[in-house]
Structures are given as C-alpha cells and as structure tokens.
Amino acid sequence: MSTDLSTIRNFSIIAHIDHGKSTLADRLIQVTGGLTDREMSEQVLDNMDIERERGITIKAQTVRLNYTAQDGITYQLNLMDTPGHVDFAYEVSRSLAACEGALLVVDAAQGVEAQTLANVYQSIEHDHEIVPVINKIDLPAAEPEKVKTEIEDIIGIDAQDAVLTSAKSGIGIEEVLEAVVRRIPAPTGDRAKPLQALLVDSWYDPYLGVVILVRVMDGVMKKGDQIRFMQGGTQHLVDRVGCMRPKIEQLPELGPGEIGFITAQIKEVEQAKVGDTITTVKGGATQALPGYKEVQPVVFCGLFPVDAADFEKLRESIGKLRLNDASFSFEMESSAALGFGFRCGFLGLLHLEIIQERLSREYDLDLITTAPSVVYRLQLSASRTDDARELYLHNPADYPDVNRIESIEEPWIKAVIYTPDEYLGPILKLCQDRRGVQRDLTYVGGRAQVTYELPLNEVVFDFYDRLKSISRGYASFDYEQIGLREGDLVKMNILVNNEPVDALSLIVHRNVAEARGRGMCERLKDLIPRHLFKIPIQAAIGGKVIARETIAALRKDVTAKCYGGDITRKKKLLEKQKKGKARMREYGNVSIPQEAFIAALRMGEE
Numbered sequence: 001m002s003t004d005l006s007t008i009r010n011f012s013i014i015a016h017i018d019h020g021k022s023t024l025a026d027r028l029i030q031v032t033g034g035l036t037d038r039e040m041s042e043q044v045l046d047n048m049d050i051e052r053e054r055g056i057t058i059k060a061q062t063v064r065l066n067y068t069a070q071d072g073i074t075y076q077l078n079l080m081d082t083p084g085h086v087d088f089a090y091e092v093s094r095s096l097a098a099c100e101g102a103l104l105v106v107d108a109a110q111g112v113e114a115q116t117l118a119n120v121y122q123s124i125e126h127d128h129e130i131v132p133v134i135n136k137i138d139l140p141a142a143e144p145e146k147v148k149t150e151i152e153d154i155i156g157i158d159a160q161d162a163v164l165t166s167a168k169s170g171i172g173i174e175e176v177l178e179a180v181v182r183r184i185p186a187p188t189g190d191r192a193k194p195l196q197a198l199l200v201d202s203w204y205d206p207y208l209g210v211v212i213l214v215r216v217m218d219g220v221m222k223k224g225d226q227i228r229f230m231q232g233g234t235q236h237l238v239d240r241v242g243c244m245r246p247k248i249e250q251l252p253e254l255g256p257g258e259i260g261f262i263t264a265q266i267k268e269v270e271q272a273k274v275g276d277t278i279t280t281v282k283g284g285a286t287q288a289l290p291g292y293k294e295v296q297p298v299v300f301c302g303l304f305p306v307d308a309a310d311f312e313k314l315r316e317s318i319g320k321l322r323l324n325d326a327s328f329s330f331e332m333e334s335s336a337a338l339g340f341g342f343r344c345g346f347l348g349l350l351h352l353e354i355i356q357e358r359l360s361r362e363y364d365l366d367l368i369t370t371a372p373s374v375v376y377r378l379q380l381s382a383s384r385t386d387d388a389r390e391l392y393l394h395n396p397a398d399y400p401d402v403n404r405i406e407s408i409e410e411p412w413i414k415a416v417i418y419t420p421d422e423y424l425g426p427i428l429k430l431c432q433d434r435r436g437v438q439r440d441l442t443y444v445g446g447r448a449q450v451t452y453e454l455p456l457n458e459v460v461f462d463f464y465d466r467l468k469s470i471s472r473g474y475a476s477f478d479y480e481q482i483g484l485r486e487g488d489l490v491k492m493n494i495l496v497n498n499e500p501v502d503a504l505s506l507i508v509h510r511n512v513a514e515a516r517g518r519g520m521c522e523r524l525k526d527l528i529p530r531h532l533f534k535i536p537i538q539a540a541i542g543g544k545v546i547a548r549e550t551i552a553a554l555r556k557d558v559t560a561k562c563y564g565g566d567i568t569r570k571k572k573l574l575e576k577q578k579k580g581k582a583r584m585r586e587y588g589n590v591s592i593p594q595e596a597f598i599a600a601l602r603m604g605e606e
C-alpha cells in the first residue's frame, strides 16, 4: 500500500551546538515510538555510540516516526539530522533539499548564534517553512520573549508562535509534533513519473556495505530495481529498501515524498556521491535533479608518522578512513625532514582535526602534522621545457621557479563573527592583523555581528583558537568561500644551519612575511636545543634573508665529570645521551625536536 503524500512531513532540526538538538530529537523519538525512559536511554545511546564510532560519516541520520496527531490522522514524519558545521555545508544543503521544513532550535538563555544563522539562511533559500523552537525554558536564565524578538530581528522570521520547550524535562514535545504536522507542508511528487531520487548521504556499514540515504522526488523505488546514478554513471541492483526507526526496518518500496535508505551491493562510498540523482535503468528520468556539486578539499597538510616504522600502519589506517569518507583525499609525500608520509586534503579545519584525532585515537598513531595550506592558483609563463600553464599548488614544497610566476591567487572567505561587544576591540584587531577587510558591523542587544573578508590562508592555522581565547569562548565564527583573489604571495623558506627545511616552508603575503619570519626564527631558537656548534636560523624569501636568530654553541660534555675514569660508565652516559635524541629529527647535522615543526608555526602576537 502506498503512503498518501498528504500525511508525510520531512523536516530537519537546525541548532547551534549545545542548544539541544540531540536531546529534542531523542524526545521526539521517545514520544512517538512509545519508548520508556529506560528503553530510550538504551536505544538512543546505542545509536549514539555507532555515531561516535563512525565519527562524522553519519552526517545525515534520519529517523522515521509515526505520529497520530490531534486531527486523528497518523502521519509519517521523517526527521533528518544535519551536520552543524561549515566544513560540511554541501552535505547540509543536500539534506535540506530533501525536506520541506525545519525546526529552528534556539537556547532560551543563549539566544541566536552565528552558526545557527548560516543554516537558517540555507534553509530559507530552500523555501522551507521554519518553526522556531525555544528550548531550555526550564533554565533560570531563560528569556523566551527576548529570544523571540531576537529571532525576528536577526533572522527576520515570525517567532510569535515559537514553540517553548524543555527537551530535557519533556515539556512542549507534543506541541512540537503538532507544529510539524500543521505548519510544515507535505511533499509533492508523482508516482507515475520516472524515478528521480536524491542521494542525500552514504556511509559504509561493515555488514550491509554502502548504505544510501535517499529522498524520492517522483516515481517509486523497489527491491530488485536496476538503478543508475546519473552523475556517477554506474548501475546497481537494489537489494534492500527500508527506513530507520531508528532501528533498520525493511520496506517493500519507497514512494514519492518519502525518505529512506537503500543498499545495492556497492563497495565504496566514493561511488555513491552526495547530491547525485538516482533513476531506473529502464524508463528512467532524462534529467538529473539540480544542485549537484563535486566536493573538493580546500585545506591540505602533510601527515607523517613520528616513528618512521609506522608508515605502513599509517597507510592502512588512512585507507580505512577513506573507505567511509570520500571527501578526504591523500597521496604519498616524502619530505627530507620528515621522511615518508601523506599529503592529505580536507573540507576544512574541523574535518582535518577529526581525521587527525581518529588516526591517533582509533589507530593509535603518533603523527607530525605540517602547516595546513590552502590551494593557490598560479599562472606560469613558458619556460624552455614547459608551456605557459596554470598550476594549482597545495604544497609549498612544489613552489615553482619564481621567474615563471606571472600571478598567484589565493582563496578568500567571508566570515561572520558574533560576539558580546566587550570583546569586539581585540577581535577587530585580530581580523585586521590577518589581512581582513571589514564589510559590516552591527549591534543587536549587547552583541556585535561583524563581517569580514579574509584570506583563507590567514584563517586555517590558528585563527579560531585565537578568536576563542580572546573572547573567552564567547565569540562564534562561521565562514563561506567567496573565490580566488590575486595577492602578493611569496614562499618563505626556513633555513636551519644554512639548509632549507622543507616541512617548515610556507606561503605568505609579502607584507606579513618579515614579521612571521621573525616570529618563527624566535620560536625555533627556543625549540631547537643547543648543539656543539653555533646554529644560524634564518627566514628567507628566494635568496634574501629577512630574519635571523642564532643558537649559541654548547659543549655539553657529559663525560667530562668522569675524569677519564671508568670506561663502562662513560659508555653508559653516551648511550643515555643518544636516547635523549630519539624524538628528534636529524636534519643535516642538526636535531630538530618533533614538536618544533608545528609549534614554530603558531603565530601568537606578531
């Protein structure tokens, strides 16, 4: 029996981190599924474990709820969980494209924050009906009326009918469900048309293989169907169709307007790209759904094992992670300073951190990460052996001969920072120091919203950390890419004992090169231990040294105190001294401690 379209509601929950999205979702599952408190904690926690295990790959978990509303009709509610971070903006946009509405959850004590805004605007762009939910009304500091006004002032949607909830104590949950049924429109679609289904997300499950989350727009999808991915071009046989409640339940079919999952004996997530259109091989649709985009990594860095013997283990672990995350890329790289490792590409800094964290936690790997870099576009003139061409550069080590460079462009972002106004001064200074161009500054009830355009390369390293520390954690930050702009960018080399150290070289703007070079030399002076000889540390652009420090020589004669006596004792001491060097990287005849590579790049105040 097919489901009547008018009884389906597809919606997502938009919320700033910690405003209560998960707690509210759990309550909705509990109330509609009739789970007891104990069952809920068991079941839902189980689910969270899987989610944690799979890290970011379950980006759009969906549950189907049956809810019998006050009008006596039983509705099929598909609740889609969307990732809340800018790095995954494209996934968010596809999840939103699968829904007709959204619950906007705002903490009654915290009010609207920057991250919330980005997702709300996306949702508005998808013509969603947005139902404001003011959560945590149980808190003494809750000010629901003030938050209502804030939602209206900042977001510009009517919030007078906002639902007031305490997800924690189970207040207002029924009202949320009624609002979903009454205010969010039913999907539209036509059973008789050729199949068009949006591939919302995919992930790898060890038992089922690749699981694909779909939203059927038109037509019907059944077990046994031969399907075709219109962008990917591959064909597959559907072997399972179902939904999650949150446990997997198999269904005979998915009809128009419905959200559910399929499996089709697919081995790699890379074959099931988010945003693709699925149709049937026979009598299929001729046009793909709009909005498909190939996601490209934007931040690159080198990952090297601290212990060179771990290289194979690193290769294996990276391969496993990649099985589940097609947006992350890697290729082998070798560095004179760090040996063999991988150059990896990420969607953003958070994505980088998650992968790094998983490698060290789940795979127990000690890693050295080189400075994150963005992708630059270079126009090169012809040389004797090469034509004029365009080069996309993601590793400073591949920087070409300067004489061939006609122009360099770097990616820029538009950042929106939201902060209590007492921290505004230092935040403006930070943005200014990072070559930011201020575009807008407004105040809403004691808080400032400032918009800056910034070069991405000034943001990737420690901008977010600095922002959080100068605002004592209160400022929130959100960004989108706004394209490439030409810049006066140069490659800065760091020379230790007159030898360039490739893992420390970076691309910087000429205006800040000297300050940054000086800062790095100063930090390296403290980070590299004294040797038996004098070590010059220099920052240079091309052949020109722009900063210099010197580490004084030291005669650390550990055997001196043995007075030429006992030879075994002398040997033992030498052995001990050798061990002390184990966590060092030999570079020429200088030993550089492993942690120096990343510490040298921390910009601090310059």
Ligand SMILES: Nc1nc2c(ncn2[C@@H]2O[C@H](COP(=O)(O)OP(=O)(O)OP(=O)(O)O)[C@@H](O)[C@H]2O)c(=O)[nH]1
Binding pocket: 015, 016, 017, 018, 019, 020, 021, 022, 023, 024, 084, 135, 136, 137, 138, 139, 165, 166, 167, 168, 169
């Ligand atoms: N007092 C109070 N606390 C709540 C309420 N709802 C959620 N919380 C608490 O707020 C914290 C964050 O809730 P989550 O549901 O994890 O928030 P989230 O938005 O899903 O956060 P992320 O998963 O990190 O994005 C938890 O400690 C909850 O117990 C509420 O109605 N009242």
